[in-house]
Amino acid sequence: MTDASNDLHHVTREELPALFKYLERHLPHSWTLYATVRESAEGRWTDNSRFYTLGWPDIRAVGLGEPYSTSRVYNYHTKPRTTCVFSPVLQDSRALLTHPGFIDWTQNCMFQATPTELGETIVSLSREHGSRDVMPIRHVCTCMIAQPGDVELRPTPEDVTVRRLTSSDAAFVSENWTHRRAGSDDYVRELVQRFPSVGVFDRDGGCLGYEVGTEYGTMGMLYVKPEARGQGLGSVITTHLAHSYFLDGLPAVVNILAKNLGSVQLHERLGFKPMCGLDLILHVPADKFTGDIFGM
Numbered sequence: 607m608t609d610a611s612n613d614l615h616h617v618t619r620e621e622l623p624a625l626f627k628y629l630e631r632h633l634p635h636s637w638t639l640y641a642t643v644r645e646s647a648e649g650r651w652t653d654n655s656r657f658y659t660l661g662w663p664d665i666r667a668v669g670l671g672e673p674y675s676t677s678r679v680y681n682y683h684t685k686p687r688t689t690c691v692f693s694p695v696l697q698d699s700r701a702l703l704t705h706p707g708f709i710d711w712t713q714n715c716m717f718q719a720t721p722t723e724l725g726e727t728i729v730s731l732s733r734e735h736g737s738r739d740v741m742p743i744r745h746v747c748t749c750m751i752a753q754p755g756d757v758e759l760r761p762t763p764e765d766v767t768v769r770r771l772t773s774s775d776a777a778f779v780s781e782n783w784t785h786r787r788a789g790s791d792d793y794v795r796e797l798v799q800r801f802p803s804v805g806v807f808d809r810d811g812g813c814l815g816y817e818v819g820t821e822y823g824t825m826g827m828l829y830v831k832p833e834a835r836g837q838g839l840g841s842v843i844t845t846h847l848a849h850s851y852f853l854d855g856l857p858a859v860v861n862i863l864a865k866n867l868g869s870v871q872l873h874e875r876l877g878f879k880p881m882c883g884l885d886l887i888l889h890v891p892a893d894k895f896t897g898d899i900f901g902m
Contacts, residue, residue: 614673614705615662622647625657628665629692634882637749637859638690638719639668641823650800651821660693660702667693667702670718673709686714692721699724703731711735715889719822719861722746722883732889745886746864749824754852756877760841762806768846771803771816778813782829794818802850804843817843819851824859845876
């Protein structure tokens with residue numbers, strides 16, 4: 607008899623509610639997977655939302671994205687491999703990360719919004735599997751949350767219009783995204799079509815800045831054109847987008863580089879509160895490093 611607790615299980619759509627309840631019990635550190643399962647179960651996000659567990663129905667660990675052994679589609683999430691892993695037990699997380707085929711450690715991999723407590727395990731495995739001396743790169747982040755009533759709308763300056771982004775705005779968003787890489791244009795277009803977003807525009811209709819919701823249940827990609835900064839547009843954008851989430855009965859969540867104290871303090875002033883640490887970790891083997899960190 608095989609031990610099902612060590613099997614890699616592909617979660618079906620019918621099983622998403624059970625996975626959601628498991629992740630809900632482990633909030634806030636399970637936030638990334640919890641929110642992505644929610645968006646998938648409610649039909650707002652279907653592309654690449656494939657969930658795998660170590661063990662079923664007794665779940666030991668959860669991972670996002672198809673294993674290398676089954677993934678054949680080239681898109682934003684599979685080139686390079688993008689995943690998020692969670693377990694309340696570090697040993698179980700390690701078991702999933704080393705499960706044959708789930709992660710190919712000879713290839714580039716981006717661990718998206720992973721609980722800080724798991725970061726050291728991923729870094730250790732990355733080094734064991736030949737990451738470059740300067741790798742893995744770990745970006746320590748602070749995940750912050752605001753509930754309805756926590757955030758007041760900031761007044762919109764004269765001659766500025768605030769509205770939801772449309773597909774025609776997606777190219778501008780993608781062009782100015784710091785983490786742009788192969789497949790970004792299609793990915794951003796999907797985000798704009800499926801999730802809340804806010805853009806501010808001048809009297810001629812030119813976009814001055816924006817922020818976009820993501821499949822991870824977070825608000826991200828905040829950008830204001832250099833010549834438009836200093837007018838408080840970032841606060842206008844963030845508070846309006848937060849209220850879009852509130853209208854849907856959801857909290858507003860952001861994940862910010864911890865070293866970006868200015869952004870952390872800005873969100874605190876707007877009403878956001880620290881929730882947990884969710885880090886970004888890049889695994890890049892020595893022979894795969896191109897000098898482009900996010901393009902890998």
